[in-house]
Amino acid sequence: MYSCPNCGSGMTFDPARQALYCSHCGTSIQPQDQKIDGQTIDSNTYQTHVFCCPHCGAEILSTDDTVATFCSYCGSSVLLESRLEEQDRPDYVIPFQLTKEDCEAAYRKLLRRAPFLPNEMKQDVQIQRFRGIYMPYWIYSFEKDGSYSVSGHRSRRRGDYVYTKHYQLQSDMQAQCSGLSYDASSKFADNLSSAIAPFDVNQCASFTPEYLSGFYADRGDVHDHIYRSDASELAGSFIADQVRKDPTYRRYNVSRSSMAGNFRPKRTEAQLGMFPVWFLGCRSHDGQHISYAVVNGQTGKVAADLPIDIRKYLLGSLLLAVPLFFLLNLFLTLTPTKALVAAILLALVSLLISNYQLNRIYTRELMLDDKGLQSIPRPQSHAASTNRSQATKKSSSSSFRSSSIGSTLLRVFGTMAVVWISLPLLAILATSGIFRSGFSIVLLLLLWFGLIVYLMMRIVKRPERSRSKYAVYSAPMSDKWPFLYKPLLAAVIALILLIWNPVSDLYYYMGASISLGCVVWSLFDIIHEHNQLTMRKLPQLEQRGGDLHA
C-alpha cells in the first residue's frame, strides 16, 4: 500500500487520472515519481502479497494487503490466504485506462444484446464483482535485416507461344515488428485472451509496482518459447506482405510461395508486460460450473462465456417463430414432398452444427486449443492424457496422409467415382416423379453439389498453420454418436419416405413430423453443447480432477 505524502492515507492507481490518487485528501502523484519504502527501481524483483484460494489453488498478486474476499477464478466467496513474496519484475505495464464503471457499462451493453442469459449472470451483485487484474503477457519483438533474394517472372505472348523470363530479385531490407503479445498465464484461457486482443503496446510504460495499487495481478507461468513460433510466423507474414506491396515485386509476379521461409525474423526478443484486464467469474446456480467475462482494460473490448437459459431461449424462439410463420405463409405451401426435403435440409444443418460443437468440446476438454495451458505440467487422469496423445497422433498422421500422393490420388478417384455413380442416380431421382417441382430438384442439386464440394475440399491439403493454435480437432465418432444419431435419424426417415413415395399424405406428414421432431431433439443437444462450452467446470489448479482450463 502506498501512503499519501500529504495525509498518510492509502493511495490507489486511478485510471481516470492515470495517477496514484488519494481519495482522502485528493492528492495525485505520477506512479513513476513515487518512492516506495524498501523498493528500488533498478531491482529485478518487487515485493507483493500473494493471495491463494483455498478452494481451487489459484493465486493472485497485489501490492495491497487488503483482505481479498472472493476468488475470481472459481467464484467462491472465501477469505483468500495471503503471504508476502518477491516476484520477478516485468519489463512493461499498460496502465488501466478503463475504470470499473466503464468496464461494467461495456459488459452491460453486451448483456442487453443477450436476453437468453441466465438471470444470475445479470444481477448487479454479480456484475460488481468485476476485478481489475494485470495479466502477464509476453511481448515479442522481431528484427530482420540484410539481403534477400526471391524469384519472379514476366510473361509475354508472341503468336501461339507464351514466353516467360525468370529473374532473381535481390535487395536489402530492414524490418522490425515489435509488440506482438500473447498471454503468459495458464489460468487465462487463450480463447478469451485472443478475443479481447489486441493491446496497443505504444502505450506501454516501464513497470513500477505502483501501477498495481488498487488492482490485482496474475503470475506468469507460461514460458516465452511457447508462443514464439506463432509470433515469429506473424512477423514473417508482415514482412512478406510489405515486400509484396512493393510495385517492382508486383510487376515481377513474386508469389507468396517463392517467399516462404525467406522472411523468418533473425533476432527475437521476449519481454514480460502486465496488461490490464477486467475479470469476472460467475458461478452457475448449481455451483458446479463457472462462466468468465473479460474486458480489455485499455480498449474496452468484451469477451464472455454466454450460456443459454433454456426457458428464455424457448420463449425467444417462439416469439421469433410467429412472424416467421406469417412470412412463410405468404409464399410457401409445403406439399408432402417439399416438407420431407425441408426436413432433410434442416437435419443436415443441425448435424453440421452439432458435429462442430462436439469437436470444439473435445478440443477444449483436451486443452488442445490452449498452448499456454498445455505447456504446464499438471496431474491429470490417464484417460485424458491418452486421449490427448491420440488426438495429437491423429493430427500428425492426418497431415501425413494429406501429403501422401497415394492418398491424394485415392481421394481424387473416389470423388470421381462418386460423381459418376451419383449423376445417373440424380437423373433417375429427378425424373422419377418424386421431385415433381423445380424447387425440389434445385434442392436436390444443391445437396449433390454440396457433397461434391465437400469431397473436393478434402482433396486439397490444408495448410499446417491452421492446426497450430486455433485448430478444432475431430472427436472420435464413439463420443459423437449419442448426439449425431438424432439428426441422422431425421434425415434417414425423410429420405426413406421420399424413396418409398407412398400414396397417402398421412405417411408423408407423419414422417415429416417425426423427422422434424428429431431435428428439434438435436437442437436441444446443440444448446446443451453450447452450454458445455460456455459453462466450464470449476478450476482445480493445484489438485487432481476438475477443469484445468480456467
Add this chain to the structure above:
Amino acid sequence: MRDPGTYCIVRLAILRKMFSFLLIALLCFAIIPNKALATDGEPHPVYKNPDTGYQVILDDQADLLTPTQEEMLLSDMKPITVYGSVAFVSVDDNSHSTSNFARDYYYDQFGSESGTIFLIDMDNRNIYIFSHGAVYQTITDTKADVITDNVYRHASDGDYFGCAKEAYHQIYTLLEGGHIAQPMKYISNALLALILAFLIHFGIVILVSGSHRASTKSILRSAKTSFHNTTPNIIFQHETSRYDPVESSSSGGSSGGSRSSGGGGGGGGGHSF
C-alpha cells in the same frame, strides 16, 4: 405363254397397285391420331359459353363416369368457362408421364387460350391439374398441388366422380377469389417456422457471444512495425516458352437453340392415388 410386252405391262400394273397400297397405308398412318395422346377420336366440346367463347370438354376415355355423372359434372364445370376453357379427361393407357400427357392434351385442345384440365390417369394412378393463361394466374402449380392433395382420397376410394366434382368446385372457389382448406400448409409452416426460429435464434446467440479472436490485421496495426527495402537488383536467369494457341473467336458457334414445347405460361400439379 405371254409375250414380253404383255409381261411388262402386268408387272407395271402390280407395281402400281403396290405403290397405291403403300400410299394409302401411309395416309392412313398419318391420319390416325398420335398414340401419345391416347385419344380414340377427336373429343368434341359439350358446351360453349356464349359470352366468353370458352368451352367444356368431357373426354372420359377410361369410362370412369356414368352418363348421369357426366351430366352432373358438366353443371360443375360450366361456371368455370367464365374464366377459361375446362376439360375433364380420363385415360387408362398412357405411355408418357401424367404431367406431359396433360400438357400435350391441353395445347392440342385449347391451344394458347386460358383454361384448365383435370386428368385422371389410371395407367400411372395419378390425378393432375394443368392450367394455362389467365386461369394459371390463380390455379398456380402450388394451388394445383393443394387441390389434388385435397381430393386424391376420393380417387383412392374409387369415387372418381366425387374426386372430379370436388376438384372443379375448389378450382371455381379459387377463381372466384375464395379460399380453400389447406390445413397441412399451416401445420407444416408452423413446424418449419419453429425450427427455423430455433436455428436463427442460435445464430443470434453465436453472433452476440462475440468471442471471436482478433484478426491478424488488427494485431499488426497495434504493434510497432517498420520496413525499409532497397530497390531490387533484378538478375535475369533464363527464359521458357509454352505453346498456348490463341482461341479463334468464331469457334464457339452454337448449333441452334432448344425448341419451345409450347407450354410457356402454363403449369400444374398432381397427386398419386
